[in-house]
Amino acid sequence: xxxxxxxxxxxxxxxxxxxxxxxxxxxxxxxxxxxxxxxxxxxxxxxxxxxxxxxxxxxxxxxxxxxxxxxxxxxxxxxxxxxxxxxxxxxxxxxxxxxxxxxxxxxxxxxxxxxxxxxxxxxxxxxxxxxxxxxxxxxxxxxxxxxxxxxxxxxxxxxxxxxxxxxxxxxxxxxxxxxxxxxxxxxxxxxxxxxxxxxxxxxxxxxxxxxxxxxxxxxxxxxxxxxxxxx
Amino acid sequence: xxxxxxxxxxxxxxxxxxxxxxxxxxxxxxxxxxxxxxxxxxxxxxxxxxxxxxxxxxxxxxxxxxxxxxxxxxxxxxxxxxxxxxxxxxxxxxxxxxxxxxxxxxxxxxxxxxxxxxxxxxxxxxxxxxxxxxxxxxxxxxxxxxxxxxxxxxxxxxxxxxxxxxxxxxxxxxxxxxxxxxxxxxxxxxxxxxxxxxxxxxxxxxxxxxxxxxxxxxxxxxxxxxxxxxx
Numbered sequence: 001x002x003x004x005x006x007x008x009x010x011x012x013x014x015x016x017x018x019x020x021x022x023x024x025x026x027x028x029x030x031x032x033x034x035x036x037x038x039x040x041x042x043x044x045x046x047x048x049x050x051x052x053x054x055x056x057x058x059x060x061x062x063x064x065x066x067x068x069x070x071x072x073x074x075x076x077x078x079x080x081x082x083x084x085x086x087x088x089x090x091x092x093x094x095x096x097x098x099x100x101x102x103x104x105x106x107x108x109x110x111x112x113x114x115x116x117x118x119x120x121x122x123x124x125x126x127x128x129x130x131x132x133x134x135x136x137x138x139x140x141x142x143x144x145x146x147x148x149x150x151x152x153x154x155x156x157x158x159x160x161x162x163x164x165x166x167x168x169x170x171x172x173x174x175x176x177x178x179x180x181x182x183x184x185x186x187x188x189x190x191x192x193x194x195x196x197x198x199x200x201x202x203x204x205x206x207x208x209x210x211x212x213x214x215x216x217x218x219x220x221x222x223x224x225x226x227x228x229x230x231x
Numbered sequence: 232x233x234x235x236x237x238x239x240x241x242x243x244x245x246x247x248x249x250x251x252x253x254x255x256x257x258x259x260x261x262x263x264x265x266x267x268x269x270x271x272x273x274x275x276x277x278x279x280x281x282x283x284x285x286x287x288x289x290x291x292x293x294x295x296x297x298x299x300x301x302x303x304x305x306x307x308x309x310x311x312x313x314x315x316x317x318x319x320x321x322x323x324x325x326x327x328x329x330x331x332x333x334x335x336x337x338x339x340x341x342x343x344x345x346x347x348x349x350x351x352x353x354x355x356x357x358x359x360x361x362x363x364x365x366x367x368x369x370x371x372x373x374x375x376x377x378x379x380x381x382x383x384x385x386x387x388x389x390x391x392x393x394x395x396x397x398x399x400x401x402x403x404x405x406x407x408x409x410x411x412x413x414x415x416x417x418x419x420x421x422x423x424x425x426x427x428x429x430x431x432x433x434x435x436x437x438x439x440x441x442x443x444x445x446x447x448x449x450x451x452x453x454x455x456x457x458x459x460x461x462x
Binding site: 069075108110111122147163 | 300302303306307310311312313314315335338339340341342343344345347348349351352353355356375376378380381384385387388390391392393394
């Protein structure tokens, strides 16, 4: 086998990407597709207020000709499992900086493990052995299930959950949203077709932690966010 | 705090039990309740042919006054995630000994990680820090997600998925179904109110790996299984 054949067989392997429709996972989608990987995208409706992100996930998958499934977990919310998160309940979305303790109300308990475990199941079903997700350094302060320690331990358990190891990859784990935008701009990601605001209204609020982080990321790159804001 | 107070505070802590309605998790339910633990039971409809097990889960929880939720994951099957398992598809349930390679068709990919991850989310929602599930030594040959290695790694990741560690416990991990029945008989478990057969018909088939293992467990204890069989 030549080096090129080897590269081809690697890129022809199927991989599953957890795609929220936000900036980070959408950039990851473009990056993986640009590397020639055969991506199967998986999105989740878990009853989030900002479920309009799913439309953007759908849009980008269609544009890149990537198979896309939206898994409906809204029943979990109806059964009270995600009831104390401001993302899925009547509790107001907090405003302010994304590293502030008030942002803890946006945690959906164990959401990432649930999504990763379903992604693994899906991977096994379609003969894929690799999972990608968009956890990044900006998430570490608030979200335990985006921290390197969690990712490393998920990687370990994914090696033992089936007859062969499943690999979990978070390529943005040690870079922040500003660095992600920098990569996405090179990949021609249209960020007007990504959704970040937790409030999920017609226009992005510009005040929630998620918007603040997004705006900072564009500022870091010296450009304006193409998304419309209500501020 | 006296030793008794300490014991009381431990037993008053809420725990979540994954309860299928089969022999193992039902015995674990009785064991934990007998120890004074405050159990919240969680069952799953994942589109299994033998979903009648859920009625038995409901029955035993009602009998023991244990809060019980049934989580509906049948949508995952409808989206093709569990499509290649004989438990959830048109593929025939294999007959024979439960350690035979043919039994691999009964694997539902990554089912236990999905159930455990949702159980962790539920635990966090109700203020519990402990999860129990009924994996046992008889499962090790066929099911990777019942093996000690998997359980150990799940325990590790559950320590990091939230702001405080969640503990995962599989008290039957190193004993077999015969030993479990021995414990259950002492706890007065009514095994006619548990369901094991993968075929899920009116009477248990007595031929699938799951029935074979169950019948062996009763034989090991020198008693008859009170359940009705079609053989």
